[in-house]
Amino acid sequence: MATKKIKVTKDRIVSLYMDYVLEHSEKPKSVYIFSKMNDFSETEFYAFFGTIESIEKEIFKMFVEKTVDLLNLNQEYVMYDMKSKMLSFYFTFFEILTANRSYVVLVLKEHNNNLKKLSLLAGLKLSFKNYLIEIITDDFRTQQERLQNFQEKAFQESSWFQLLLTMKFWLDDSSPSFEKTDIYIEKSVKANFELMNIAPIDSLIDFGKFIFKEKIYNK
Structure with a gap:
């Protein structure tokens, strides 16, 4: 048979x-x-891939897609604020990386100090930035419309750089259950959101408008 x-x-x-x-x-x-x-x-x-090299790029893209799929299985996830969603993404994403650590370390370790320019992470970068667009809320956006596009791009780039730094930390992490990476994630995500806090930006612009009006109209 x-x-x-x-x-x-x-x-x-x-x-x-x-x-x-x-x-x-x-x-x-x-x-x-x-x-x-x-x-x-x-x-x-x-029917699925054009070259051998395209599989490499697809693998890291699939890691992000799998992460998002798992997050969306949690009905409470949609109610999370931006920082909580980002933390959930990180912890889930690195669980997936850990499940495939032997492969990830093998293909990335030699490029550990230059991940930013690594072409095989191009798919990961695009998928991650698309995810960031989905979680940006009106509360996060500056009220100054002309700066919104700049702000969103700054958030995407800083978050992408942060993800690469976290991946580099994880590659070098030898702690049990990669517990140091978990600590790194919590501290770095918190720091990134504090740096991107838009309240001071809006306040500064409002103050600038006030000074401008006072100087122009009260001469």
């Missing part, structure tokens, strides 16, 4: 790819070799 062929899916290709990298400490030499050794055709591979 013929063995039933396992259906080729995006998740299956990713799983086989991660196994290959962990077993060989390198990526497959070609799509042909990778497909043949896993008993599917190149055509089936190209």
